[in-house]
Amino acid sequence: MKGIAIGLSNNSKEILKRLKKTEFVKDIYIAGSSKNDEKENELIQVQKPREILLKKWQEIDLIIFIGSIAASIRIINSFLTSKDQDPGVIVIDNKCSKIVPLVGLHLANTQNIACQIANLFGGEIIETNNSIDQNLLNLDAFGNQWGWKRSGNIKDWSKLVIKQAKDEEIFCKQLSGNRLWKTSESGKIINQINEKETEKPDSTFHVSIFENNERNWHPPVLWIGIGCERNTSKELILNSLHNFFKSGNLSQQSIAGFATIDIKKDEQGILEVAEEKNLPIKFFSKEDLSTIIVPNPSNVVQKEIGTPSVAEASCLLAAGEESKLLEEKRIFKNQSGAVTMAVAESKNQYNPTHGEIHIIGSGPGDISFLTNNARKALSRCTVWIGYKMYLDLIKPLSRSDQVLIESKLTEEKERCSKTIKLAKEGIKVALISSGESGFYGMAGLLLELLQKIKKESRPYFEVHPGISSVQLAAALSGAPLMNDFCSISLSDKLTPWSLIEKRIEGALLGDFVVALFNPQSIERNWQLKSVIDQCLKSRPGNTPVLIARQVGRENQSKKFFTLNTIPIKEIDMLSIIIIGNSQTTLIDEIFLTPRGYLQNSI
Numbered sequence: 001m002k003g004i005a006i007g008l009s010n011n012s013k014e015i016l017k018r019l020k021k022t023e024f025v026k027d028i029y030i031a032g033s034s035k036n037d038e039k040e041n042e043l044i045q046v047q048k049p050r051e052i053l054l055k056k057w058q059e060i061d062l063i064i065f066i067g068s069i070a071a072s073i074r075i076i077n078s079f080l081t082s083k084d085q086d087p088g089v090i091v092i093d094n095k096c097s098k099i100v101p102l103v104g105l106h107l108a109n110t111q112n113i114a115c116q117i118a119n120l121f122g123g124e125i126i127e128t129n130n131s132i133d134q135n136l137l138n139l140d141a142f143g144n145q146w147g148w149k150r151s152g153n154i155k156d157w158s159k160l161v162i163k164q165a166k167d168e169e170i171f172c173k174q175l176s177g178n179r180l181w182k183t184s185e186s187g188k189i190i191n192q193i194n195e196k197e198t199e200k201p202d203s204t205f206h207v208s209i210f211e212n213n214e215r216n217w218h219p220p221v222l223w224i225g226i227g228c229e230r231n232t233s234k235e236l237i238l239n240s241l242h243n244f245f246k247s248g249n250l251s252q253q254s255i256a257g258f259a260t261i262d263i264k265k266d267e268q269g270i271l272e273v274a275e276e277k278n279l280p281i282k283f284f285s286k287e288d289l290s291t292i293i294v295p296n297p298s299n300v301v302q303k304e305i306g307t308p309s310v311a312e313a314s315c316l317l318a319a320g321e322e323s324k325l326l327e328e329k330r331i332f333k334n335q336s337g338a339v340t341m342a343v344a345e346s347k348n349q350y351n352p353t354h355g356e357i358h359i360i361g362s363g364p365g366d367i368s369f370l371t372n373n374a375r376k377a378l379s380r381c382t383v384w385i386g387y388k389m390y391l392d393l394i395k396p397l398s399r400s401d402q403v404l405i406e407s408k409l410t411e412e413k414e415r416c417s418k419t420i421k422l423a424k425e426g427i428k429v430a431l432i433s434s435g436e437s438g439f440y441g442m443a444g445l446l447l448e449l450l451q452k453i454k455k456e457s458r459p460y461f462e463v464h465p466g467i468s469s470v471q472l473a474a475a476l477s478g479a480p481l482m483n484d485f486c487s488i489s490l491s492d493k494l495t496p497w498s499l500i501e502k503r504i505e506g507a508l509l510g511d512f513v514v515a516l517f518n519p520q521s522i523e524r525n526w527q528l529k530s531v532i533d534q535c536l537k538s539r540p541g542n543t544p545v546l547i548a549r550q551v552g553r554e555n556q557s558k559k560f561f562t563l564n565t566i567p568i569k570e571i572d573m574l575s576i577i578i579i580g581n582s583q584t585t586l587i588d589e590i591f592l593t594p595r596g597y598l599q600n601s602i
Contacts, residue, residue: 008067084154106141119375135400137186143217145382147351147426149253152215174207177219185400209254218253220351225315225342232337234272240332256350259318282318289313311342319346351426355459361437361466365552386432423459436468473548473576478591485513508538516577544586546578
């Protein structure tokens, strides 16, 4: 994103520096005279706001002002043209307590960005538009969240938005692309029309691969198969693509990518077209292409390169299972070469460079333990996926246009696979894990699966740390983890019990404080006693022990025992156990493992 932030007074310096660390802002400025001081420091440039905007207005996506709304409006007033061309504008007060999306709420994605900044900085977002008040779908912008591109005159879209604001019925005819959006609270309000139903043109928008409608969202589902003579020009390929699509009323905004035979990996014309369109190319071997049944096989091509089809076979192969050949091959020629093209429509979208995966550590329970960084990521994502109980805990933070997908406790792999699939379609997805996702959570499995995907096809991912239940349990009891400690899960479903025993043995040998996760279940009812018996061989029976249960939740409890008195039968999977080391003390219910500061100061 090309964004700038302008502080209207010297009081805004610290906020500017914080904004500089986000993905929204590249350059930061303080309003002032550049003649007196070129730079306030290495980060903040000093310049008059109008001079900044004269240089930057046409090339930036976002402007954030820190200061007065009235002053901000006066600065941008003469630059405003139309909402489909102007950058988004956000105003933030000097304390970062109020965030106001001012311009470009829909088209420039300002509303969502303001929401992310509010969650990251702990401020309050101030919004007054109808879509927020009435939980309406942002008709002219929501498709961006689903990896789609929009066509049609902005005035036609504005008319539809006005109808919606007047509480008139809005209709959608969707012929392709992901349909999950319909399950959101805002999506359910939109009336759905099937392919054979008569539509109401003035009240309808389309989701399709076609270009023959006033208002259309285009999902990336079309794969272009290309075969060409060596050194065919980029211009011929582009002109052929234009004519090919125009004849079928197809939108180039629905192109997912190009496909061809692997001997074309160095074909300059194809590479240049893909680069110009910012689209991927899939290359296939002649053996793979030969397995695809096509309507127009060629003996000439078979003799020349070893497969009866390149264009038709490659686009079908790229489009995947349940794809259909939408346009059979056509040959285009001129003095600069010859190119053959075919088009296949995929069942699934493909736009991994637009998709994102945010692995969220949601904390031990109560929503108050969710970090601002995690809240920002949640507001950025269109789809949240997680175990139902964890989703329910953070559901109050969801918007009406977001989709929550619930899954069962034992469906971890399916959950991760679904997350990756949606992200590869161009959708921003939050994968929810309890506690800290990197501690026995979803981060490990998700990243294992991502490692199996080629880097160029891998969606962006980010792990957002959360507060672990063991951290909260320790905080509730004192500071038992002040010195070296280790955590060990007693679940042997994924780790052999013999290895768990070795880890316990090593922790005891090193005199670590030991935190036990997953201590006991109905099926695993002997392992905990075995571990306690193992501990008693190395540590005295009066070693203090914390049993914390349901930490961060409504029925939270903490109880102190010793190794000799642990009530093993009362412990379950909702419990965390912290076993002290040789230095750990329990005095007046203050559970403490000294770091050694007092001894060193004597």
